[in-house]
Amino acid sequence: MPDINPDRLLADLQELRQIGAYKTGVHRPTFSADDIRSRHWLEAKLTEAGLDASIDGIGNVIGRCRAPGGKLILGSHLETQPHAGWLDGALGVVYGLEVARALGQGIDVAAWTDEEGHYGSFLGSRSFIGALPEAEIDRCRFREDGTPLRDALARAGLAGRSRVQIDPARYLGYLEAHIEQGATLEDAGHRIGIVTAIVGSHRFKIVFEGVQNHAGTTRMAVRKDAGVALVRLANAIYDRFPMVAGPRTVWTAGHIALDPSAPSIVPGRAEMLFQFRDTDPAVLARLDQELEALVAAANRDGPCRVTLTEPGQSVPRAMDAGFQDALERAAERHAPGLHQRLPSGAGHDAQILAERLPSGMLFVPSIGGISHHYAEDTKPEDIVQGCQVFADAAAALLAGG
Amino acid sequence: MPDINPDRLLADLQELRQIGAYKTGVHRPTFSADDIRSRHWLEAKLTEAGLDASIDGIGNVIGRCRAPGGKLILGSHLETQPHAGWLDGALGVVYGLEVARALGQGIDVAAWTDEEGHYGSFLGSRSFIGALPEAEIDRCRFREDGTPLRDALARAGLAGRSRVQIDPARYLGYLEAHIEQGATLEDAGHRIGIVTAIVGSHRFKIVFEGVQNHAGTTRMAVRKDAGVALVRLANAIYDRFPMVAGPRTVWTAGHIALDPSAPSIVPGRAEMLFQFRDTDPAVLARLDQELEALVAAANRDGPCRVTLTEPGQSVPRAMDAGFQDALERAAERHAPGLHQRLPSGAGHDAQILAERLPSGMLFVPSIGGISHHYAEDTKPEDIVQGCQVFADAAAALLAGG
Numbered sequence: 001m002p003d004i005n006p007d008r009l010l011a012d013l014q015e016l017r018q019i020g021a022y023k024t025g026v027h028r029p030t031f032s033a034d035d036i037r038s039r040h041w042l043e044a045k046l047t048e049a050g051l052d053a054s055i056d057g058i059g060n061v062i063g064r065c066r067a068p069g070g071k072l073i074l075g076s077h078l079e080t081q082p083h084a085g086w087l088d089g090a091l092g093v094v095y096g097l098e099v100a101r102a103l104g105q106g107i108d109v110a111a112w113t114d115e116e117g118h119y120g121s122f123l124g125s126r127s128f129i130g131a132l133p134e135a136e137i138d139r140c141r142f143r144e145d146g147t148p149l150r151d152a153l154a155r156a157g158l159a160g161r162s163r164v165q166i167d168p169a170r171y172l173g174y175l176e177a178h179i180e181q182g183a184t185l186e187d188a189g190h191r192i193g194i195v196t197a198i199v200g201s202h203r204f205k206i207v208f209e210g211v212q213n214h215a216g217t218t219r220m221a222v223r224k225d226a227g228v229a230l231v232r233l234a235n236a237i238y239d240r241f242p243m244v245a246g247p248r249t250v251w252t253a254g255h256i257a258l259d260p261s262a263p264s265i266v267p268g269r270a271e272m273l274f275q276f277r278d279t280d281p282a283v284l285a286r287l288d289q290e291l292e293a294l295v296a297a298a299n300r301d302g303p304c305r306v307t308l309t310e311p312g313q314s315v316p317r318a319m320d321a322g323f324q325d326a327l328e329r330a331a332e333r334h335a336p337g338l339h340q341r342l343p344s345g346a347g348h349d350a351q352i353l354a355e356r357l358p359s360g361m362l363f364v365p366s367i368g369g370i371s372h373h374y375a376e377d378t379k380p381e382d383i384v385q386g387c388q389v390f391a392d393a394a395a396a397l398l399a400g401g
Numbered sequence: 402m403p404d405i406n407p408d409r410l411l412a413d414l415q416e417l418r419q420i421g422a423y424k425t426g427v428h429r430p431t432f433s434a435d436d437i438r439s440r441h442w443l444e445a446k447l448t449e450a451g452l453d454a455s456i457d458g459i460g461n462v463i464g465r466c467r468a469p470g471g472k473l474i475l476g477s478h479l480e481t482q483p484h485a486g487w488l489d490g491a492l493g494v495v496y497g498l499e500v501a502r503a504l505g506q507g508i509d510v511a512a513w514t515d516e517e518g519h520y521g522s523f524l525g526s527r528s529f530i531g532a533l534p535e536a537e538i539d540r541c542r543f544r545e546d547g548t549p550l551r552d553a554l555a556r557a558g559l560a561g562r563s564r565v566q567i568d569p570a571r572y573l574g575y576l577e578a579h580i581e582q583g584a585t586l587e588d589a590g591h592r593i594g595i596v597t598a599i600v601g602s603h604r605f606k607i608v609f610e611g612v613q614n615h616a617g618t619t620r621m622a623v624r625k626d627a628g629v630a631l632v633r634l635a636n637a638i639y640d641r642f643p644m645v646a647g648p649r650t651v652w653t654a655g656h657i658a659l660d661p662s663a664p665s666i667v668p669g670r671a672e673m674l675f676q677f678r679d680t681d682p683a684v685l686a687r688l689d690q691e692l693e694a695l696v697a698a699a700n701r702d703g704p705c706r707v708t709l710t711e712p713g714q715s716v717p718r719a720m721d722a723g724f725q726d727a728l729e730r731a732a733e734r735h736a737p738g739l740h741q742r743l744p745s746g747a748g749h750d751a752q753i754l755a756e757r758l759p760s761g762m763l764f765v766p767s768i769g770g771i772s773h774h775y776a777e778d779t780k781p782e783d784i785v786q787g788c789q790v791f792a793d794a795a796a797a798l799l800a801g802g
Binding site: 181182211216219225230234235248258277345346369373 | 599615616618633644650651653659666667770
């Protein structure tokens with residue numbers, strides 16, 4: 001089996017970490033100046049590794065192997081959540097680069113645009129599999145300030161470039177490596193995770209409409225306080241969901257905003273971004289019904305109007321059984337007894353690629369399970385070992401199993 | 402009794418309304434360019450009315466009567482809440498101007514700075530009664546963007562100007578007119594309100610500290626979600642306060658923020674601005690205890706840490722009995738049977754002036770009770786009649802009761 005180069009791997013990760021460094025982490029939102037720099041950095045690294053590298057019309061960085069024969073495509077993403085960790089996404093991309101170098105041939109490498117969802121949902125990987133219409137690109141805007149994606153692409157010098165589409169005949173499959181972003185491996189003392197399935201998520205914006213008024217002069221009896229309506233519904237969700245959810249379901253209200261959000265004004269409007277995730281479609285359907293019932297009850301009770309808007313969802317996606325086996329065999333070789341199979345609670349580009357190609361994912365441990373925070377980290381020995389396992393599995397799959 | 406000039410009164414209000422016009426209301430935050438323009442507009446109007454007018458070192462516009470003899474000081478404020486109504490504050494200031502003109506002498510007029518609390522708490526009226534230390538001015542910042550008050554004063558050309566202080570011997574008392582900002586008068590079919598007392602308010606920033614993490618990979622059992630802690634405490638407040646409050650108590654969480662407030666991140670920190678108001682100090686004390694007990698219970702139950710920070714309060718303040726009688730007699734003359742006494746649920750500069758001078762307040766009806774919103778309005782006939790009542794009461798008080 002091919003040996004990866006641990007020093008080169010760690011040096012590349014450290015170099016990439018400097019682009020948008022924030023405290024001990026990285027701030028590199030999609031199409032920020034630092035994000036664009038990181039894409040050019042990768043393009044140069046892939047070229048240096050002998051791949052035919054380019055950045056396409058959605059910002060995907062793709063390095064193609066020039067040799068004949070079946071290929072695996074390895075990838076992840078370069079952009080980060082705000083003020084987030086240095087490995088999330090970057091690890092899988094640099095693993096791809098290192099495995100391409102270690103194997104010498106058979107590996108294409110990709111950095112998919114906007115896995116972190118600053119402008120949309122899995123834009124890069126969806127573009128690659130042919131599931132991102134031009135009209136959707138027209139509508140996408142930066143969540144922070146509303147900048148159109150088209151403007152961001154133009155500023156990055158990518159307007160008018162074609163978008164690279166998958167040639168399914170070229171590929172045996174897709175492999176992605178990632179930090180676990182949870183503490184399952186660490187708690188079990190394991191060093192490698194083999195992903196069985198990626199959860200599906202259902203997402204909603206819940207809007208509460210009341211009447212804005214003065215917080216001193218408006219009697220409680222006549223108020224239509226949209227903030228109170230939000231608190232009441234969120235509380236009902238937190239009471240009911242544990243009774244209806246599965247053992248691994250998670251649910252989160254990550255964003256709440258009152259309008260106008262002033263201390264002495266009764267809010268006339270409020271909104272909450274709410275999501276839940278599970279690998280079981282039946283559980284997701286049951287939670288949909290529960291949420292709709294709670295919203296209906298809130299509207300029945302009044303006094304504010306509650307609406308479920310902007311629903312979005314991804315379906316749960318199983319990883320290929322043969323790819324899981326290949327990853328497990330490689331893990332057992334390097335970390336005997338210190339690996340496990342587990343579902344991914346986070347979404348990943350692999351769930352998109354899996355629609356068109358056999359796909360597999362490998363996890364390395366996250367220290368303390370911390371993720372989407374600049375304190376996120378993984379031990380260097382886990383980073384190095386994970387890459388070696390990844391390289392072995394890729395070599396085995398290219399060799400026919 | 403002196404006749405006011407209805408056309409002049411309404412024309413002045415309409416002129417002032419143009420400064421910072423927003424839809425049907427006004428956007429004139431403290432020391433915005435439009436707010437500063439409005440202060441110069443008033444200074445010119447007061448000068449034109451024969452008063453000795455100036456803008457002092459905190460931005461108060463004060464017009465002083467040049468004639469000898471006891472004086473009343475009449476005032477309110479010029480700045481507005483964001484995108485708020487055209488009469489809130491402006492009405493009382495222009496009433497002062499009109500009454501000064503109608504009576505010819507005995508009236509000083511003031512526009513107090515920042516009653517709306519963009520930089521601090523009652524800065525102008527507290528400065529006037531000698532209750533605003535220089536060190537507090539050093540610390541005050543614009544709530545929206547953190548601009549130091551000192552910078553705003555310098556930009557307005559007021560840095561280094563002295564601050565006018567009250568000469569209690571000069572005054573018989575203070576009178577303020579204001580829109581009701583509630584619907585008590587309208588619901589009763591009344592046209593004049595005589596304020597009995599101004600509520601006291603207790604204000605808190607409640608901070609929730611948990612652990613930020615990934616919303617897909619962090620199991621529910623190990624989460625420390627600061628947003629959930631906020632919802633749980635707010636819900637408990639909304640359950641308990643009705644049992645402990647008085648019949649006219651009001652309580653409001655006008656501002657809620659999660660950190661980092663992203664859809665797929667478990668919030669590690671959250672905060673809520675919470676306040677309650679009542680005219681009865683015993684009720685306020687009881688609610689303090691209740692809130693502290695709920696916070697203690699939240700900390701006992703975990704998993705997040707909850708802290709009551711930045712407490713602020715104003716004490717309930719009764720209006721002078723003689724001033725109430727004078728306002729009531731004038732109201733009965735012009736609107737027989739169509740007036741009532743009522744407490745003020747909103748804070749007003751009169752509660753500050755009342756610490757040093759006998760004080761009284763008159764309310765005119767707010768259409769639909771709407772306030773702090775650009776839709777706020779009062780019928781022209783109510784505006785005119787309110788000013789005549791105000792003028793009669795001022796004349797009677799100057800004449801000795």
